[in-house]
Amino acid sequence: MKKTCFVAEVLLVVALATPTLSQDSARRNINDQSVGATAWFQSSAEAQALFYQAYNVARLMLDHDLTAMKTEKKRAVIVDIDETVLDNSPHQATMIQRDSVFPAYWKEWVNAAKAEALPGAVEFLQYAASKGVEVFYVSGRTQKEELEPTKKNLVVRGFPFSDNAHLMFRTDESSKEKRRQSIADKYHIVLLMGDNLNDFSNIFERKSVTDRAAEVKRLKEEFGKRFIVLPNPFYGDWESALFKYQPHLTPDQRNKLRKESLKGF
Secondary structure: OHHHHHHHHHHHHHHHHHHHHHHHHHHHHHHHHHHHHHHHHHHOHHHHHHHHHHHHHHHHHHHHHHHHOOOOOEEEEEEOOEOOOEEOHHHHHHHHHOOOOOOOOHHHHHHHOOOEEOOOHHHHHHHHHHOOOEEEEEEEEEHHHHHHHHHHHHHHHOOOOOOOOOEEEEOOOOOOHHHHHHHHOOEEEEEEEEOOHHHOOHHHOOOOHHHHHHHHHHOHHHEOOOEEEOOOOOOOHHHHHHOOOOOOOOHHHHHHHHHHOOOOO
């Protein structure tokens, strides 16, 4: 009788544990898919070159605007923060190392205020400031919880205009359009810089993979002129579009949709 009860208990434990093991395995699979992107971002000279290239182009376009464009408004440059001016790849690496997924460790990472500046970012924004151009940081980070540690991080790295008037963080909605418009009401916006198409215009928001590509083609003359894109292989609306903007997918479902998006020959 005791042996029968013991076997039943073992089977029950295994049955209860199986979903958790499956979830853990799927989570590790998601992280395994991010290893290459994270290693590239942290280790490749090509990644550094792309950032320098973007900020060099930005300087050329700013100089052109200063000499060719007459405006009564004061000039401004709008930049995103994450993977545009600050490097969050250590947070990505930590999630991989600890078999976790976002938002694990994000609060701790932000509060640590130790993200490094991405290549070329400080130099370009300091140059813009020296020309009388103001810098606005329009970010998806939250106003209530993330403003102060982010401001500390930006100040430590030497970013100009790292003050409450120029840090425009998320409050009640994730879209950045109203914040951009409030700047445009008072300033001539020379450049918008970001790693996500939503950093440039709301026309990209919640669009399908096909529609996002169509909008990029339609606005192709803006890229490298008014819109400057920075590389981010980790996350973004490019992936949300793959997931059809479904926020509660399981790791297995995410993996399935990622693989279904691949095009072989």
